[in-house]
Amino acid sequence: MSEVVLGIDLGTSAVKVSAVDRTGSIIAQQSFDYPLSQPKPGWSEQNPEDWVNGVTVAIVRLILNDGLKPADIKGISYSGQMHGLVLLDANKQVLRPAILWNDTRTTAQTKEIAAKMGAQFIEVTRNRALEGFTLPKILWVKENEPTIFEQATTFVTPKDYVRYRMTGKLAMEISDASGTVAMDVAAGTWSKEIQTAFDLPASFFPEIIGGAEFAGHISQSYALFSGLEIDTQVFGGAADNAAGAIGSAILKPNMVWSSIGTSGVVLKYEDSASVDYKGQIHFFNHAIPGKFYSMGVTLAAGHSLNWFKSTFAAEEDFTSLVASAGKSTIGANGLLFTPYIVGERTPYADSAIRGSWIGIDSMHKRHDFVRSVVEGIVFSFKDIFEIYQRAGANFDTVIASGGGAKSPLWLQIQADIFDKKVVVLENEQGPGMGAAILAAVGLGWFDSVAAAAERFASFGETYEPVPENVAKYQQIYAIYRKVYPATAEVSHALMDYRRVNDN
Ligand SMILES: Nc1ncnc2c1ncn2[C@@H]1O[C@H](COP(=O)(O)OP(=O)(O)O)[C@@H](O)[C@H]1O
Numbered sequence: 063m064s065e066v067v068l069g070i071d072l073g074t075s076a077v078k079v080s081a082v083d084r085t086g087s088i089i090a091q092q093s094f095d096y097p098l099s100q101p102k103p104g105w106s107e108q109n110p111e112d113w114v115n116g117v118t119v120a121i122v123r124l125i126l127n128d129g130l131k132p133a134d135i136k137g138i139s140y141s142g143q144m145h146g147l148v149l150l151d152a153n154k155q156v157l158r159p160a161i162l163w164n165d166t167r168t169t170a171q172t173k174e175i176a177a178k179m180g181a182q183f184i185e186v187t188r189n190r191a192l193e194g195f196t197l198p199k200i201l202w203v204k205e206n207e208p209t210i211f212e213q214a215t216t217f218v219t220p221k222d223y224v225r226y227r228m229t230g231k232l233a234m235e236i237s238d239a240s241g242t243v244a245m246d247v248a249a250g251t252w253s254k255e256i257q258t259a260f261d262l263p264a265s266f267f268p269e270i271i272g273g274a275e276f277a278g279h280i281s282q283s284y285a286l287f288s289g290l291e292i293d294t295q296v297f298g299g300a301a302d303n304a305a306g307a308i309g310s311a312i313l314k315p316n317m318v319w320s321s322i323g324t325s326g327v328v329l330k331y332e333d334s335a336s337v338d339y340k341g342q343i344h345f346f347n348h349a350i351p352g353k354f355y356s357m358g359v360t361l362a363a364g365h366s367l368n369w370f371k372s373t374f375a376a377e378e379d380f381t382s383l384v385a386s387a388g389k390s391t392i393g394a395n396g397l398l399f400t401p402y403i404v405g406e407r408t409p410y411a412d413s414a415i416r417g418s419w420i421g422i423d424s425m426h427k428r429h430d431f432v433r434s435v436v437e438g439i440v441f442s443f444k445d446i447f448e449i450y451q452r453a454g455a456n457f458d459t460v461i462a463s464g465g466g467a468k469s470p471l472w473l474q475i476q477a478d479i480f481d482k483k484v485v486v487l488e489n490e491q492g493p494g495m496g497a498a499i500l501a502a503v504g505l506g507w508f509d510s511v512a513a514a515a516e517r518f519a520s521f522g523e524t525y526e527p528v529p530e531n532v533a534k535y536q537q538i539y540a541i542y543r544k545v546y547p548a549t550a551e552v553s554h555a556l557m558d559y560r561r562v563n564d565n
Pocket residue numbers: 322323324325363364365367368380381384463464465466467468469472
């Protein structure tokens with residue numbers, strides 16, 4: 063077998079480990095699921111030990127089942143679910159379950175941050191303090207679990223914890239570090255202003271490293287545990303969205319990434335920190351030195367369709383369900399859906415809003431509902447495009463990825479609603495491929511991330527906007543934009559009744 067790198071994609075529901083050779087071919091892949099704990103409404107936690115076990119099982123299977131030779135594994139890097147808080151004591155022991163990106167218990171802390179730092183917070187971190195981010199989670203533990211917090215000496219995000227367990231070296235990679243919203247993003251350092259405002263010592267914040275930077279070798283103890291060799295080099299990695307953008311070769315400012323996974327992301331590569339979105343969309347350091355990326359998030363993109371399918375069409379597969387939307391019309395015969403079924407982030411940072419169907423008529427068929435869900439998800443991406451447009455961002459190509467990019471109809475709807483050409487990736491691997499690219503660059507197989515991405519990613523079919531459809535969608539989008547302001551108050555008023563049937 064040939065020399066390979068491992069790209070470890072540490073997701074929310076599972077870890078996927080891909081062995082990639084020098085040509086960018088995936089020669090073996092293993093994944094392992096782990097549970098998510100939701101002990102109270104709005105809480106979302108995981109046991110970091112489950113991540114370590116999952117990664118180890120996947121690696122052991124690559125060696126034992128797929129015949130990967132440990133000596134051929136030259137480098138390892140990561141893509142990680144973002145923003146999760148892993149609190150560590152002086153012996154680097156985990157103090158409590160990790161609080162994840164989709165946990166919304168921290169509304170009070172986000173308000174506290176805004177009240178204390180006002181506009182300065184956005185100037186420094188380039189983001190609003192949202193429930194999902196790490197700093198509000200740190201403050202939540204400080205205020206609600208003081209005896210645990212007293213023992214905490216430092217913290218890391220999920221994939222940085224796994225890397226620590228594999229190498230024995232603690233560090234935080236820069237694209238994930240910026241997702242904590244405790245960094246001065248333009249300077250690329252932890253923010254002194256934030257440390258002072260929230261009384262957190264500088265020693266609480268680990269060393270920041272780059273995405274393709276050498277982070278250590280596999281430790282003796284992890285080599286024994288996993289079968290890996292201690293010569294294998296380990297590199298920083300990236301936040302999953304940064305890794306996904308790298309794996310999809312979004313490395314020029316004229317390209318945006320449109321990813322319809324469980325959540326949805328519109329992401330743009332940024333050459334410098336000079337552009338200012340004033341916190342309306344996220345702005346983070348990239349895993350590529352001196353580079354940045356901006357993004358907006360639709361919390362329930364594919365999840366909205368998944369919810370529809372499991373509630374109303376459990377027996378049908380996604381391919382035929384989405385294809386059935388072709389029996390409806392542009393605008394789903396006058397039916398609009400807003401995909402806020404778990405709250406929203408961009409453009410409305412509102413964890414209490416919920417979705418709606420507007421215009422239900424007795425003539426509507428199930429395929430109209432499917433169409434409205436598929437279109438509503440893309441309209442919510444269009445909201446993010448509008449922020450870019452208002453900020454004067456110029457781009458002409460949309461690279462589509464995620465499960466939603468498997469449907470030609472959905473891809474055409476994206477092209478028509480965005481009024482941009484939409485390109486798909488061949489053999490898309492997303493974040494795991496980004497992680498593998500960072501390891502390949504770290505090893506010196508390539509001079510730059512761009513050179514590696516060019517070799518590892520290849521583009522497939524292009525969907526061009528159809529002018530007649532574009533015109534119709536422009537009119538319908540203008541109506542869609544009115545739904546949030548018109549329904550927010552009603553939706554919030556229903557909040558108290560929402561979880562009555564939970565068990
Ligand atoms: N064949 C398909 N056609 C259209 N959409 C699909 C298809 N398969 C999956 N999807 C959508 O993609 C979502 C999963 O996307 P994926 O990128 O795999 O998610 P994750 O974020 O969990 O990695 C599903 O919830 C569904 O909405």
